[in-house]
Amino acid sequence: MLQHKGAINLALARDGANIARRYFFQLPSRSLLRTLSTTVNHPASVPRNLVKGRWEPIIGLEIHAQIKSATKLFSEARTIFNAPTNTNVTLIDAAYPGTLPQLSQECVDLAIKTALALDAHIYPVSSFDRKHYFYPDLPQGYQITQHYEPLAQNGKVELSSLDGLDYSLTIGIEQLQLEQDTGKSLHDVYPGETLLDLNRAGTGLMEIVTKPDMRSSKEAGIMVKKLQQLLRAVDSSDGNMEEGSMRCDVNVSVHEIGKPFGQRCELKNLNSVKAVVDAIDAEIERQIQLNESNIPVDQETRGFDASTGQTYRIRSKETAPDYRYMPEPDLPRLVLSQHTIHALKESLPELPDIRRLRIMEEYDVGIIETRTLMGEEGMVEYFEQVLRDDSNRNVKSVVSWTIHELLGRLHSRNLQFGSQIVTFSQLGSLIDCVDKKIISAKVGKSVLDIMVDGDCRLAMDIVNEMGWRQIDDxxxxxxxxxxxxxxxxxxxxxxxxxxxxxxxxxxxxxxxxxxxxxxxxxxxxxxxxxxxxxxx
Amino acid sequence: MLPMLFTAGSRAMPVLGGRAIRRFTSTPSVTETAPSSFADHTHIFNESFTPVKAAAEHQENIAKYNAYLNTFIDLADPKQIQEQAESASQRWKSNQSKSPLDGTVMGYKMNLCTKELRTTCCSPMLDNFQAPYTATAIQLLEDAGVIMGGKVNMDEFGMGSYNTFTNVGPAKNPHNVLGKDTAALDQGEDRSPGGSSGGSAAAVASNMCFAALGSDTGGSVRLPASYCGVVGFKPSYGRISRWGLVAYASSLDTVGILAKSVDNTKLIYDTMAKEDPKDSTCLTSKQRQAIAEAIKVSPVSAEQNPQHPLSGVRIGIPQEFNIAELSPATRSRWRKGIQVLKDAGATVVPVSIPTTKLAVGAYFTLATAEASSNLQRYDGTRYGHQSNEVDEKEDLYSHTRSEGFGKEVKRRILLGTYVLTSGSFDNFFLRAQKIRQMIRDDFDAIFARPNAITGSIGSVVQSADIEETDAKVHALLSPCSVTTAPRLQDCVGDHIDPINAYMDDILTIPASLAGIPAMSVPFGICAEDGHPVGLQVMAQYGDEEMVFRVGRILEAKGKTPSLQ
Known part of the structure; x- marks a missing residue:
């Protein structure tokens, strides 16, 4: 893909042409911008990770995150996970003759918010292209994407000890682009037959490409988790790898310090953070072995078999398809006013890095507790609501009851955190009962059990009914x-x-x-x- | 200096700020005030010539000639047409007509989707295809009371210039057929109606319908109109919604009109030229207003002087259209046309569009590239033809597409696929894009009126009487086709060189690449073979009114016997 882009730039230079630029590069300074803002994060002379004393892995990520919009990117079909097959399909999604795509405002807004969260430059003009290949779950025979002029470029994500690294690190974001998801092929539901479910076809995706700034599987794993946090913070994607609302491809190469980067391989279909980390480690090991045996590493696309812990070849570069990218003639360029971008920036929620520091400082909470609070969707808001509800409440008690007692109980029941299971006023009433010594902490835990099991009453009501009031007689x-x-x-x-x-x-x-x-x-x-x- | 209203783009012409976004608005409906009397509000019908009478005439001609001319492929139920015509007649009598077009019967090209009949695109691939929806253009006509007569023949997916690449056999040119016993005709003398909207042109010329819709990508409405002696109009790109028009080359495709007069053409055009949120490349109301404002630069006086109705109008004669291949008879008609416009008071000046000679190459590069992309969706899995010889997934695709596409479509898919491969994209596609832009610039440079899309500023003509050589013009006049309609036997068979066939579009392609409005107006008969000749009028982007105005003059004079 990058190779292709280079070719276009060359063509521009060769023709010195305003015209091609007018067609493809509304902003003549775009490539210049890219060069200028490429910051060198870490001098190559100080390798962060050397495997077997001499090999440095170079790792980049390509994330596909499903946009959490009500409708698809180019049609008004709903986007509901696990809906009955082929129930969320319009004529546009099924690529009926004579239909045309209609870009969804909501998808664009969510992608812009994500790009802002990634501190990326959002282009006032971007455009759509068609990427062609034949597959039954791709009804149009092409995917509408943003190959030549993506929505945003040159972002960055900061990683630090607070994220679980031993050092601080900036990972560059190459670009963020909008594109369509495919449908699903269901193989062998009936032997020898492939069934098609087009529910997902045309759902909006954000493709987020990082720069090759990671040097270890640990950095990559932390980066994936950090991206998940960001996506969830701006509510643009569920970022759920297991459900497929976030997918991660990894580019891995190894080289010796001082020598050029090695040939890279792309790892595909990794459906958990653990798989990402394990696949990278296996691939680094494989490439080092090849290098040490003086066997050249071939550029290829590889999969990962979790049962063997090995990567395997899917296709080599020679059989890589030619996608025949072409500007999408059915869609005008996407023109964004500074006003629109500014308004979306204003609407951004507190971003994770800022929130984390604020919680640690404002409440004097440790990093582990803060991370736990931020690890569950809506838990920080919940925690702060309990505190805000009564300013006399003790922060330490609220932290302990929220994280250790409430979350622990939810997890042991295999439940995700949710503010509706035990409401903030319920938990607040419970904390008050304990802190005011109306009940002991031990009884408090029993009360919480009752609440988690579905009792919607406040703590006092439960305590009174059970006769659990602490005896001071x-x-x-x-x-x-x-x-x-x-x-x-x-x-x-x-x-x-x-x-x-x-x-x-x-x-x-x-x-x-x-x-x-x-x-x-x-x-x-x-x-x-x-x-x-x-x-x- | 005018502000640049819109950004220029590589894609479909109207590339407009904020327009890309889907808005949830409904299609605007046609509202017409109730007219007070039949003839006051339409020149089409009167007390003695009612929709019922007209529909009956159409049916009669279909019965007489359709089997021979092979024009209508799917016909609407005659009983239903009659009922609809009766209702329309009633509405006219009670002053409740829906529009001036209420009760007219129209034919629709096979690539325009209609809920009622098949939409085959005259391809084996879609031979069984019934669209579950109706194209916006047709919906607007239906709302105005237009009756569907049926679906007509065409070149497969719009690819062809003679209506010979069709899965139902070629349509024939009705000229010299009407009024004759078809059984006694020498089929060797059969002429092509032109393509790809050959069925549309032939249906109108043989009065099987009041008018017809076609589609024009590189001349597919204008060429058959010229061959068949009817008006063929391609509006500016983006004027009429493409929702429901099966795509050939999206950045060039326009819905076009074939009719018996310029006035009828305008009526139909006015009905369909509306905003449509379903087509992101269709102009919004706001943009239409902006274009109307821009066109006001370089005003010309209204048609006050009956002797000189074109007084103040400057007409350019593009020198590069005077190609060697032009038949002497055609060239002489062109000269006659120039004389007619001069007589009508217009100032006629030679102009130059130097990039014209590059247009055909650029067109076939871009159109085939887009076609190869647009036709990827026909894979046999969801609708249309599916091959029976299926074992593996790959086989399903290759068998289905090998069986489902005709020869010319396959040729263009292969060409377009090649154009888009990563090795040739820069050399072919990008270069063709550049040429397209140069052609637009060339047109902008000679038009007095500004192009609201490209942001060209135009220039005010101080005095229309000054014949400066570099003066700018309001409209262009050229022939529409190199020759009159060719004999069908010269258009089919393996001896035909496709490149030669592509050259027949040389006169119509520049306007398609520039996205500007263009119309073929019948202008008499060729002295040599007695077949119709059409002259082409072109004007600046969005200046349809100028095309109609000049077209009316040519049309009126083209009919006078002295010119025959």
Whole structure:
């Protein structure tokens, strides 16, 4: 693809022509811009990762993210995951004769927001092209994409220790372009037959191409996760690799420091971050072995078999198809005003890097908790809502109850985080009950269990109904203490002799007898008084 | 100086800021105020010549000639046509007609989608294809009360100049056939109606319908109009929605009109030239207004003087159109046309469009490239022909496409595929794009009026009487075809060199590449063979009115016996 682009630039230079430029490069300075803003992230003299002491891997990513729009890129068909086959298909999607594409405003807006989040330059004029190949799940016989003039170029993503790296790193974004997704071929539902589902055909995709700025599978894995975060933050894509709403192709080559980059191979069909990381490692290993045996690495497209942990050849460069790119004559150029771009910029939500720093500073929360909070869609908003709801609430309690207790319970039930399962006012009421010592933390956890299982009431209502209010009644507690001291005279002796640890057994026993309702602090004090040892 | 209204582009001509976005608006409907009396509001019908009468005449001609001329392929139910014509007649009588066209019967080219009859594109590939929707252009006509007479013959997917590349056999030129006993005709003398809209032109010329729609990519409406002696009009690119027109070369395709008079052509044009959100390359209302404003530069006086109706109008004679291949008879008709326009008060000056000679090469490069792309969708999986000889996926495609496409279509797909391969894209496609732009620039340079699309500024003609050699013009006059209609036997068979055949489009292609309006107006009969000759009028982008104005003069004089 890059090769092709180069060829066009050459043609321009050769003809020195205004005309070709008018056709293909509305902005004459585009290639210039690209050169100027290509920042050198890391001097080649300081390799970040050398495998077997001498081989440096060079890694670039090509991400396809499905746009989270209500309708498809060029038709008004709905985009619903897992809808019954061929129910979201218009005449345009099925490429009926005489139909024409109609660009969706929503898809363009979401792509612009994504490009802004990637800090990319958005072109006031971009255009669409046709990429041709024959396949049954490509009804038009071509994919409408943005080959010659993409929507945006020259973005960047910052990675740091906060993302799990040991150093800071800037990964360049080559470009972001709009294009159509294909339908799905269902093979061998009936033996020997291929069935077609065109529901996905024509759904909008953003193709995000990074610069070859990664040097290890770890960097690549972190980059993929970071992109997922960004896409989810601007709500332009679900970014779900397992469901296929985000797909990742990887370009890998290895070379020796000081020597030119090696021949690259493209790894395709990787459907999880783990697969991306494992496939890169396997491919680096394979290419190094070839190099060490003086066998040239062929440029080819390869797949990854998770069961063997090996990559395998899909097709070589010789059999690579010629896509016969052609400007899309059915669509005028996409012209964006600065006003439009500015308005979308204003509407951007808080981006992950900024949010992460803000949470850490504003609430004095550690990186691990912050990452957990940000790892689930909507959890930061939830967390902040609980805090905002009552300014007296303690941040540490809210963090602990949100992350450890609530999220832990959801995960153990195989649920994603959702603000509707336990509402922020429910969790807030629970935290208040515990912090105000109306119930013990232990009872609080039982209350949360009830809430997670579907009880929509506030904590007090549940506590009252269950009779779980913490007991502060002095008489009652003195009775409990007296009876336990009577029951275990030997242990009392042990405590008197200085084995204070046994006191814990007594407290535990009383908590058990009281079904958790006794106030453990008061119990502790009473026991010490009765046994006759000093408080602390 | 006028501001540049729109950005220039490589793609379909109207390339406009913000227009690319799909807007959820409905197709505008035609609203007509109720007329008060029959003849006051249409020159088509009157108390004695009603839609019922006209429809009956059409049916009569179909019965007489259709089997021989092979014009209509699918006919609408005659009973239904009659009923519709009766309703229209009633509406006229009660002053409730839908439009001046209410009750007229029209034929539609086989590549325009209609819910009712097949849309085969005269290709084996779509022989069984029934479109589930109606083209916007036809919908607008139906809303205006137009009755569909049926679907007519054409060159497969619009590729051809003689209507010989068709899966149902060639259509024939009705000239010299009408009024004769078809059984006694010498078939060796049969002439081509031209192509690719041959069926449309032949149907109108033989009065099988009031008018017909065709499509014009490189001359496919104008050439058959010229051969058959009817008016053939290709509007500016983007004037009429292409939604429902099966694509041949998207950046060149236009819906075209074939009719018996310039006035009828204009009526039909006015009905269809509307904004359509379903076609992103179709001009919006706002853009139409902007174009109308731009055209006001270099005004010409209204037709006040009946002796000199073209007073103040400057006509250019493009020298490069005077090619060696032009038959002497055609050249002489062209001279006559120049005289007619001068007599009507126009100032006629020679002009130069130097890139004309590059047009045919550029056209066949771009059109075949786009065709190869547009025809990728015919793979036998969703509609149309599917080969029975199928084992593997690859076989399904190759068998289906080998069986489903005719010879000329295959030739153009192969040419276009080659043009787009990565090794030749720069040398062929890009170069052709550049030539296309040069042709546009050439036209802009000679037109007095500005081109709202390319942003050319035009120039105000101070005095129309000054015959400066570099003066700019309002319209151009040229022949429409190199010869009169060729004999069918000279158009078919393996001895035909396709390159020679492509050269027959040389006079019509420049206007297609530039996207400007062009019309073939019948202008008498060739002295040598007695067949019709058409002259071509072209004007600046968006200046359809100028084409109609000049066309009317030629049409009126072309009919006078002294010119025969």
């Amino acid at each position: 002095q008489m009652q507690m003195e009775q409990w203490c007296a009876s336990i001291i009577d029951r275990y005279p030997k242990k009392v002796e042990a405590i008197k002799k200085g084995n204070i640890g046994v006191l814990g057994f007594f407290v535990g026993q009383i908590m058990k007898d009281s079904k958790g309702r006794a106030n453990p602090v008061v119990v502790n004090q009473l026991l010490r008084q009765k046994i006759g040892i000093s408080s602390k």
